[in-house]
Amino acid sequence: MYTVGLQSAADAFLLSSLKAQVALALLVLFILLGFGFGSQKDGVVDGAPVFLPGSHLLAITPFFRRRFEFLNDGFRKTGQTLFQFNMLRETVIVVSGESARKSFFANKHFDLTEGFKMLSGAIPVVKGVTSNLQTKRIAQIHKRLSSVQRNEHLSGLIAPILEDCRRVMETWGPSGTFDPFEKIYELLFQITVRSLSCEELADDPVQVARLKELYDTLDSGTTPATVLLPWLPGPSMLKKLWATKKIYDIVVRAIDERERSGISKPDTLQMLLDEKDERLVIVGFILGLLVAGARATGTTASWLITYLGDHESKDEVIAEVEQLLANYVSPNVSRSLSQQLSSIPLEAWESETPVLDSLIRETLRIAQPHTAMRRNLGPDMTIDGKTIPSGAYVVYPFSDVHLNPDLYPDPWRFDPSREEATVPFGYVGWGGGKTHCLGQRLARLELKLVTSMMLLGFRYSLIDKKGEQLDTPPQPNWNDILLCRPEQGSCYLKHERSVLSL
Numbered sequence: 001m002y003t004v005g006l007q008s009a010a011d012a013f014l015l016s017s018l019k020a021q022v023a024l025a026l027l028v029l030f031i032l033l034g035f036g037f038g039s040q041k042d043g044v045v046d047g048a049p050v051f052l053p054g055s056h057l058l059a060i061t062p063f064f065r066r067r068f069e070f071l072n073d074g075f076r077k078t079g080q081t082l083f084q085f086n087m088l089r090e091t092v093i094v095v096s097g098e099s100a101r102k103s104f105f106a107n108k109h110f111d112l113t114e115g116f117k118m119l120s121g122a123i124p125v126v127k128g129v130t131s132n133l134q135t136k137r138i139a140q141i142h143k144r145l146s147s148v149q150r151n152e153h154l155s156g157l158i159a160p161i162l163e164d165c166r167r168v169m170e171t172w173g174p175s176g177t178f179d180p181f182e183k184i185y186e187l188l189f190q191i192t193v194r195s196l197s198c199e200e201l202a203d204d205p206v207q208v209a210r211l212k213e214l215y216d217t218l219d220s221g222t223t224p225a226t227v228l229l230p231w232l233p234g235p236s237m238l239k240k241l242w243a244t245k246k247i248y249d250i251v252v253r254a255i256d257e258r259e260r261s262g263i264s265k266p267d268t269l270q271m272l273l274d275e276k277d278e279r280l281v282i283v284g285f286i287l288g289l290l291v292a293g294a295r296a297t298g299t300t301a302s303w304l305i306t307y308l309g310d311h312e313s314k315d316e317v318i319a320e321v322e323q324l325l326a327n328y329v330s331p332n333v334s335r336s337l338s339q340q341l342s343s344i345p346l347e348a349w350e351s352e353t354p355v356l357d358s359l360i361r362e363t364l365r366i367a368q369p370h371t372a373m374r375r376n377l378g379p380d381m382t383i384d385g386k387t388i389p390s391g392a393y394v395v396y397p398f399s400d401v402h403l404n405p406d407l408y409p410d411p412w413r414f415d416p417s418r419e420e421a422t423v424p425f426g427y428v429g430w431g432g433g434k435t436h437c438l439g440q441r442l443a444r445l446e447l448k449l450v451t452s453m454m455l456l457g458f459r460y461s462l463i464d465k466k467g468e469q470l471d472t473p474p475q476p477n478w479n480d481i482l483l484c485r486p487e488q489g490s491c492y493l494k495h496e497r498s499v500l501s502l
């Protein structure tokens with residue numbers, strides 16, 4: 001468990017001299033080299049995937065910082081569809097191609113949690129806070145996530161989500177410009193806090209901003225060292241621990257307050273409390289899913305709205321949503337856009353929006369820079385005739401299928417009229433095989449509500465930093481594994497409110 005002392009230790013270390021930090025880094029490097037980490041294994045074992053040439057120690061940073069380029073380079077340098085490299089003592093095998101994809105997604109011994117824990121490192125493992133989230137508790141969290149997405153609960157979220165959209169969009173003013181990768185992301189963060197936690201937090205913009213800032217600290221603090229040497233109290237690790245502790249405190253305070261008040265509220269926290277789950281499951285649910293939910297939906301919404309900037313399907317979406325309004329909402333000029341949209345039932349959002357569905361599908365194909373990560377917890381097995389040893393980490397970059405020009409011609413072109421490629425696992429935007437996104441229903445609803453508010457509430461177009469019209473949207477940056485953000489300053493939205501009342 002955290003101790004109060006940890007925070008002061010972290011603060012002190014962050015303020016300690018650069019000299020001390022450099023000395024510590026050199027010491028660690030020396031120890032690692034002394035123990036022979038990073039040296040390449042000589043002589044390829046029969047049936048083993050080929051090793052990436054060069055020092056493996058040097059492979060670590062690009063795997064975290066420029067993953068798309070690094071993996072593509074690996075396939076090019078080895079000339080193979082599978083290759084391996086060492087992450088300190090661990091073996092990482094990168095796979096690609098149709099038959100590898102089939103084995104990867106179907107293998108029941110390939111474990112997502114173990115793979116993710118080692119190769120992602122988003123949230124530090126903290127005894128009593130995140131380390132005890134073993135399989136049983138994770139299964140419990142997943143069960144609750146499916147309860148959040150039952151018809152009744154999900155329907156109940158529509159009006160509060162739209163109200164959040166209204167409130168946040170009001171702050172953008174009647175006209176102006178903004179960076180969609182900041183503002184739309186912020187909006188989705190707000191909505192995620194609303195959907196997955198409680199009113200006390202979601203109704204307090206200061207707390208939401210603070211939580212976002214802390215999660216950003218966790219993200220930006222992920223370095224090769226924090227992932228591979230989590231026991232090493234380096235500055236990034238201490239910063240991450242400190243941020244995790246702060247998030248933990250905010251969430252626990254909100255839970256305590258609710259319990260103490262004895263007042264029942266119609267939100268997700270109440271549902272978790274009513275189920276009488278143990279405290280660790282409730283905290284784990286909010287702490288873990290906030291980050292999983294906000295990042296993926298934030299990235300997708302930012303890109304979806306950016307791509308729609310000057311795309312012809314913008315009018316089709318507007319027509320689709322206007323049709324829903326005509327079908328389900330009695331005309332009443334005094335009602336705001338968000339109030340009108342909240343009268344459209346969940347079933348209509350889910351089954352009568354083919355245009356929005358195709359836009360979401362294409363956005364996930366082109367702007368979701370995911371690399372699926374697993375650990376082989378079963379016996380040795382083979383993929384494409386190559387051995388995947390027991391205990392090895394296996395990774396599959398989604399670019400192998402989603403940016404493959406044989407499956408999706410001109411893959412960087414945003415084209416919502418594309419169909420999913422009809423080869424096995426030809427589209428994995430929401431996962432595949434035995435791993436599917438467990439938050440998909442909520443995520444899709446959020447994306448549809450935000451997009452509708454944006455398109456019906458504003459006229460907007462894409463401009464560059466000089467204010468000039470952009471002819472084409474920027475290209476998603478797959479090296480940015482979290483947000484896929486294009487170069488800062490390359491694209492802004494110029495908007496003007498088009499309704500009297502959001």
Ligand code: HEM
Pocket residue numbers: 112113142145196289292293294296297300364368370371372373428429430431432434435436437438439440442443
């Ligand atoms: C646009 C938004 C989202 C996208 C594109 C997305 C995509 C995915 C994908 C591709 C996977 C499989 C990963 C893999 O195989 O390595 C996954 C898993 C998962 N997603 Fe999502 N996701 C989104 C939003 C959410 C939200 C909002 C939540 C929670 C509220 C969520 C919860 C999960 C969970 C718990 C898993 C792990 C499933 C397991 O362990 O079997 N996702 N998601």
